[in-house]
Amino acid sequence: YYTTGTFVPMPKPIRNYDAVEFTLKKRLANRWSGQVVYTWSRLWGNFPGLASSDEGGRTSPNVNRMYDSIWMMYDQSGSKKAVNGNLNTDRPFYLKAQGTYDMPWGTSVGLNWSGRSGSLWSDQLSYQGYNPVFYLGRGNLGRLPLESFFDLLVQHEFRFAKRYSVNLNLNILNLFDNDVATAMNVNKYRDRITFSPAEKL
Numbered sequence: 001y002y003t004t005g006t007f008v009p010m011p012k013p014i015r016n017y018d019a020v021e022f023t024l025k026k027r028l029a030n031r032w033s034g035q036v037v038y039t040w041s042r043l044w045g046n047f048p049g050l051a052s053s054d055e056g057g058r059t060s061p062n063v064n065r066m067y068d069s070i071w072m073m074y075d076q077s078g079s080k081k082a083v084n085g086n087l088n089t090d091r092p093f094y095l096k097a098q099g100t101y102d103m104p105w106g107t108s109v110g111l112n113w114s115g116r117s118g119s120l121w122s123d124q125l126s127y128q129g130y131n132p133v134f135y136l137g138r139g140n141l142g143r144l145p146l147e148s149f150f151d152l153l154v155q156h157e158f159r160f161a162k163r164y165s166v167n168l169n170l171n172i173l174n175l176f177d178n179d180v181a182t183a184m185n186v187n188k189y190r191d192r193i194t195f196s197p198a199e200k201l
Contacts, residue, residue, distance in 0.1 A: 008070055008079045014045030015087070034099040043090040046073065046083055053088035054132055056183070057085050069130040076135040085138030086120055093117045110153035118144030131187075147182060150175045 026034040041136035048054045050061035058064050075081050094116040102108045121141040124132035149164065155169030 006077070006079075008068060008074075010067065011046055011073050011082045011084070013047035013067075015047040015049060016042050016045050017041065028102075031102045031104075032100060033156045035097070037094075037096045039091075039094040040193060041090075041092060041094070043087045044085065045087060046085075048087050048089070055196070065130060065132075069128065071127045071130050071133050075137050081137075083138055087118050087138070088122075090120050091117045104157075107154065110155075111151070112151040112153075115146060115148035118180075119182060121184060121186050126187070133174045141186065144182065144184065145180050147180055148178055149173070170190070180195055 019039055021040075022038045026032070034174045047066060050064075052058040052064040052066065054066070055064055067073070069089050073082055094114070096112075096114045098110070098112045100108060100110045114166045120143055121138045122134045122138050123136045123140055124134055127133045127135075152175045153169060155167055157165050157167045159165045
C-alpha cells in the first residue's frame with residue numbers, strides 16, 4: 001500500500017482464540033441436575049470476524065470496512081505499530097451455572113446464571129472517511145462492568161388419555177433486571193478527520 005511516496009505493508013488478518021474450559025456436570029438423578037462451566041480465554045488479533053465487533057456488531061459478511069484503508073490498520077504512530085490487541089468480544093472470564101428440579105406432581109423448575117467480563121472498548125475516530133480508526137490502540141479505554149444475568153424457567157405438563165399432553169411454561173430472562181451497560185459511544189469526534197496524512201506514515 002503506497003501513501004506519500006512510501007510503501008506501507010498491509011498487515012495480514014489475525015484472529016487467535018485460546019481458551020481453557022472447566023466443566024462440572026451432575027446428570028439428572030433424584031429429580032435434579034446441574035452444570036457449572038468456567039472458561040478462561042483470550043481473543044487477540046486485528047480481524048474481528050465476519051460479524052464485525054469493530055463496527056458495533058455489523059452482520060454483513062465480507063462487506064464490513066476492514067482492510068478498506070491502511071489508516072484502519074495502524075495507530076497514531078503510523079506504520080510503526082499495527083493495531084493488534086484484544087478484540088472487542090474478548091471475554092477473559094466467563095462463568096455459567098444451570099440447574100433443574102422436577103417436582104413429583106409434574107412441575108419443573110430451571111435456573112440459569114451467567115457472568116462474564118465486560119466488553120472491551122477503545123477510542124476511535126473516522127479518518128479520511130474510514131471508520132473505525134483505533135489511533136490509541138485496542139482496548140485503551142478498558143472494560144465495561146461485569147455482565148451477569150439470571151434466568152428462570154417454570155413449566156408444568158398436563159397429560160390426557162395417555163397419548164396427549166399440554167405443556168405450559170413461563171420463561172423469564174434477566175429475572176432481576178440487571179441493566180449494566182453493554183455498549184458505549186467511543187467516537188472521539190462527531191465529524192470525520194480529513195487533514196493530510198503524516199509524512200512518517
